[in-house]
Amino acid sequence: MPNADSSQLDVLIIGAGIAGLAAATALRHHNVTILEQSRLKEEVGAAIHLGPNAAKIAMEWGLDLNNLNSPETQWYHELGHDGRTHFKIPIFARKEFGAPWLLNHRVDLHNELRRLATTEDGPGKPAVIRTASRVAEVQDAETGKVTLADGEVLSADVIVAADGIHSIGRTAVLGQKLVANRSGHSAYRALIPRERLLENPRALAILDGDEKGMGLTTFMGSDRRLVAYPCRKGTLLNIVAIVPDSEAESSTEEWQVLGDPEKLLDSFKDFCEDAKFILRAAPGCNLWQLREQDPLPTWTKGRVILIGDAAHAMLPHQGQGGGQAIEDAEALGVVFPPSTPSSAVPERLELAQKLRYERATRIQSYSREKALGPKPGEKVVNAQEHAHYNFGYAGARDWAAKQNIELPASA
Numbered sequence: 110m111p112n113a114d115s116s117q118l119d120v121l122i123i124g125a126g127i128a129g130l131a132a133a134t135a136l137r138h139h140n141v142t143i144l145e146q147s148r149l150k151e152e153v154g155a156a157i158h159l160g161p162n163a164a165k166i167a168m169e170w171g172l173d174l175n176n177l178n179s180p181e182t183q184w185y186h187e188l189g190h191d192g193r194t195h196f197k198i199p200i201f202a203r204k205e206f207g208a209p210w211l212l213n214h215r216v217d218l219h220n221e222l223r224r225l226a227t228t229e230d231g232p233g234k235p236a237v238i239r240t241a242s243r244v245a246e247v248q249d250a251e252t253g254k255v256t257l258a259d260g261e262v263l264s265a266d267v268i269v270a271a272d273g274i275h276s277i278g279r280t281a282v283l284g285q286k287l288v289a290n291r292s293g294h295s296a297y298r299a300l301i302p303r304e305r306l307l308e309n310p311r312a313l314a315i316l317d318g319d320e321k322g323m324g325l326t327t328f329m330g331s332d333r334r335l336v337a338y339p340c341r342k343g344t345l346l347n348i349v350a351i352v353p354d355s356e357a358e359s360s361t362e363e364w365q366v367l368g369d370p371e372k373l374l375d376s377f378k379d380f381c382e383d384a385k386f387i388l389r390a391a392p393g394c395n396l397w398q399l400r401e402q403d404p405l406p407t408w409t410k411g412r413v414i415l416i417g418d419a420a421h422a423m424l425p426h427q428g429q430g431g432g433q434a435i436e437d438a439e440a441l442g443v444v445f446p447p448s449t450p451s452s453a454v455p456e457r458l459e460l461a462q463k464l465r466y467e468r469a470t471r472i473q474s475y476s477r478e479k480a481l482g483p484k485p486g487e488k489v490v491n492a493q494e495h496a497h498y499n500f501g502y503a504g505a506r507d508w509a510a511k512q513n514i515e516l517p518a519s520a
């Protein structure tokens with residue numbers, strides 16, 4: 110039963126991805142249990158960058174940059190498919206936004222978020238992670254009950270559905286099953302060890318960087334692109350190659366499906382030699398169908414809230430999906446200070462949605478625009494303005510002050 114008297118709420122989080130682990134960290138002053146369907150051995154082998162908006166929050170939680178070994182973005186370089194530079198701009202993330210733009214191996218970021226959620230050293234108390242615990246259904250959103258696949262029923266004051274793009278929490282909140290739409294594009298991804306790039310100094314420089322440091326590089330075609338950036342102290346070059354679905358028939362929504370390197374190369378046959386050298390250097394590749402969803406009418410019902418991809422799955426063209434999940438998590442920490450009464454949970458979840466909906470939806474729609482072009486009648490957004498919007502976020506309290514949103518007295 111929900112915890113009527115205690116100064117701590119019982120919180121069940123569905124999913125130990127970026128969103129779930131971040132929420133567990135933000136809510137360490139409550140009793141948190143994470144239910145994760147997998148055995149949680151390892152995240153997928155790929156990279157993920159975290160803009161200063163999310164890095165700042167995670168660093169306030171104690172994110173240890175030494176554990177991450179993540180290069181910081183010092184520049185962004187965009188080239189045409191022919192290898193000619195469109196522009197190369199310096200990035201001053203720490204100076205302008207107060208935190209670095211981090212280029213992380215996903216496994217390292219996941220492990221570090223897990224450490225923050227479960228370490229004995231942190232504030233409050235460690236979250237408990239129950240692996241091999243698949244939630245079959247959110248049985249009752251109003252009373253906060255979930256049923257596990259083995260039939261066990263658990264209840265809590267708060268249910269945070271951080272269960273990704275196929276969320277079952279979303280079904281309970283919306284009252285219907287929603288399937289994310291195909292975007293028309295698929296993404297190949299690979300991690301290339303440094304030694305495989307040694308023969309081409311220009312390709313190596315994409316990994317090693319220049320006198321200013323390391324950065325992000327994109328080769329842009331009209332309907333396809335190759336994004337490359339270093340991770341893990343520059344020992345690996347992460348690549349994401351986005352192509353039309355028509356050239357990637359075997360793509361599915363699973364992360365671990367192998368791609369065909371020949372087909373990948375064929376999709377980039379009109380690109381410059383450097384781009385093709387990088388693609389040939391990949392020791393193998395995975396292929397993933399990019400899905401996205403329209404903004405949901407609501408993220409919350411009763412004692413349940415959706416966060417991360419469950420709430421606002423977005424295309425990866427801005428690299429903000431994980432960052433928005435971290436921002437969602439931080440907002441939950443703000444609306445649930447210690448001693449929040451259980452009776453206040455539904456209205457506090459409404460407040461969390463109010464704090465987060467406008468911004469996450471705007472970033473979701475901008476990611477779509479960047480990938481697919483604006484919808485008819487939609488204003489084209491200036492990319493630099495939007496980067497300022499994305500990166501300049503300073504947490505839910507600051508957002509509430511700017512938007513005149515009232516927070517609970519003790520928040």
Ligand SMILES: Cc1cc2nc3c(=O)[nH]c(=O)nc-3n(C[C@H](O)[C@H](O)[C@H](O)COP(=O)(O)OP(=O)(O)OC[C@H]3O[C@@H](n4cnc5c(N)ncnc54)[C@H](O)[C@@H]3O)c2cc1C
Binds near residue numbers: 125147273423428432
């Ligand atoms: C090609 C690509 C590149 C990207 N690059 C970036 C980037 O550079 N920067 C960035 O910020 N974002 C990026 N993203 C987006 C980012 O990866 C996602 O937004 C982020 O991982 C979402 O995290 P999540 O925790 O919400 O969901 P997920 O990572 O999907 O985690 C959900 C978790 O819930 C568990 N789960 C699901 N259902 C159940 C259930 N019923 N019971 C129990 N457990 C369950 C799953 O096993 C999983 O552990 C990229 C995405 C793609 C596709």
